[in-house]
Amino acid sequence: MPEHELWLTKLFNDYLAGFGASILSLAGVHAENPARPWANFITMQILVALIVMVVFAVLGARLSMDRPGKMQHIFEVLYDFLRGQSDEVVGRHGRTYLSYFGTLFFFILFMNLLGVVPTFESPTMFPYVPAGCAIATFLYYNLMGFRANGAGYLRHYMGPVWYLAPLMIPIEIVSNLARPLSLTIRLFANMFAGEQVTLVFIGLAPLAIPSVFMGLHVFVSFLQAYIFTLLTMVYVSGAVAHER
Amino acid sequence: MRFKTILILLALFAVAAPLFAQGGAAQGSSDKQWIYISAGFSMAIASGLCGLAQAKATAACAEGMARNPGAAGSIRFALILGLALIESLALYTLVIIFAKVG
Numbered sequence: 001m002p003e004h005e006l007w008l009t010k011l012f013n014d015y016l017a018g019f020g021a022s023i024l025s026l027a028g029v030h031a032e033n034p035a036r037p038w039a040n041f042i043t044m045q046i047l048v049a050l051i052v053m054v055v056f057a058v059l060g061a062r063l064s065m066d067r068p069g070k071m072q073h074i075f076e077v078l079y080d081f082l083r084g085q086s087d088e089v090v091g092r093h094g095r096t097y098l099s100y101f102g103t104l105f106f107f108i109l110f111m112n113l114l115g116v117v118p119t120f121e122s123p124t125m126f127p128y129v130p131a132g133c134a135i136a137t138f139l140y141y142n143l144m145g146f147r148a149n150g151a152g153y154l155r156h157y158m159g160p161v162w163y164l165a166p167l168m169i170p171i172e173i174v175s176n177l178a179r180p181l182s183l184t185i186r187l188f189a190n191m192f193a194g195e196q197v198t199l200v201f202i203g204l205a206p207l208a209i210p211s212v213f214m215g216l217h218v219f220v221s222f223l224q225a226y227i228f229t230l231l232t233m234v235y236v237s238g239a240v241a242h243e244r
Numbered sequence: 245m246r247f248k249t250i251l252i253l254l255a256l257f258a259v260a261a262p263l264f265a266q267g268g269a270a271q272g273s274s275d276k277q278w279i280y281i282s283a284g285f286s287m288a289i290a291s292g293l294c295g296l297a298q299a300k301a302t303a304a305c306a307e308g309m310a311r312n313p314g315a316a317g318s319i320r321f322a323l324i325l326g327l328a329l330i331e332s333l334a335l336y337t338l339v340i341i342f343a344k345v346g
Contacts, residue, residue: 088321182332189335192342227328 005040007119008047012038041123048110048123056106085230090237097236100140105229108133112191112221116214122191122221130187134180137232145239153239179235183228190224283341294334301326 005013012020013036020037024030031037059071068076082105086098108124115122123129145153157176159168194217201210305323309316 085321185336185339186328186332189332189339193335193338223324223328227325230325 005036006043006121009038009040009043012043039126040121041126041129044114044120044123045111045129047120048107048114052106052110082229086233089230089233090240094233094237094240097144097233097240101229101233101236104133104137104232105225108187108228109222109225112225113218115191115195115221116218122195124187124191125195127184127188130184130191131180133187133228134183137183137228137235138176138180141232141235141239144236148240149242156239179231183231187224187228190220194220279344283345286337287341290334290337294330297330297333298327301330 017035017037021031021034024037059075062069063072079102082102083095083098086094086101090097111124111129112122114120115125142153145156149156157169157172158165159172194213198210198213198217201213301323305319308319312319
């Protein structure tokens, strides 16, 4: 199915086509239509990154101890929630990882919610974007495992006792590779199915009924962003756990 | 009673026999049709089993919260985690369907 170009993607393709093609060629990838290399999900991701940066810049400028504004209250609630979850799952020493968890949560949340805005679509609807987040998480928890445990992190893959290692290593490798796969498919399928269900009901029923499914999609967006972050916390806590 | 059930099932299969008549008319695409049928069946089975599993999880959570209201926060956390993981199993089936159909 040929992708319908959003107005933002059209802007990028009209003015920045050469720039896009040169970035792609840096990675050795050739766009299927070299005159219009920007895909919808790339421009939507750039938009979300800009929105997140602007929101947090404005929030940071308006932080105040004695007269906090509404935005500060909302983000304090979210921050307390994330910090509480991180303390519960990773432990008190896991505060250093909170920056990654928070970034991941807000990025995925804003990406999921962008689809509700009329002329935009969620970049997480395409399998590439959740795959990117999942691969980033996979690299992050393994790197944090190496940083916390040194070379002893590889003992995690060897199972509880040394003589079970030849059996446990393939099992552990497969189960670790299945983690980014399941993270990707969970996020992608939830967002894709939410949009498809809304589209089907728009074709079937009048105005109020598809909006119920859109409301469900908004709830699922929050839930899936939370689940992604929660599972990341669980994986990081498993990786940085010190062997007793 | 069991014999009657089997007879009814066989009668239903007989009623579905005209389905095979379509294969003769369009030989080239007769294999494609099974994709749609199996997609419907597999999604139904996946969703049904997922529904059963989530019902069990929710029932255990509700009972735990009723017995021990102080631990409601931890139980709710385990519930959300469990429900999302079970949900994702049904979604794997949906992804296969979207990959194969269309």
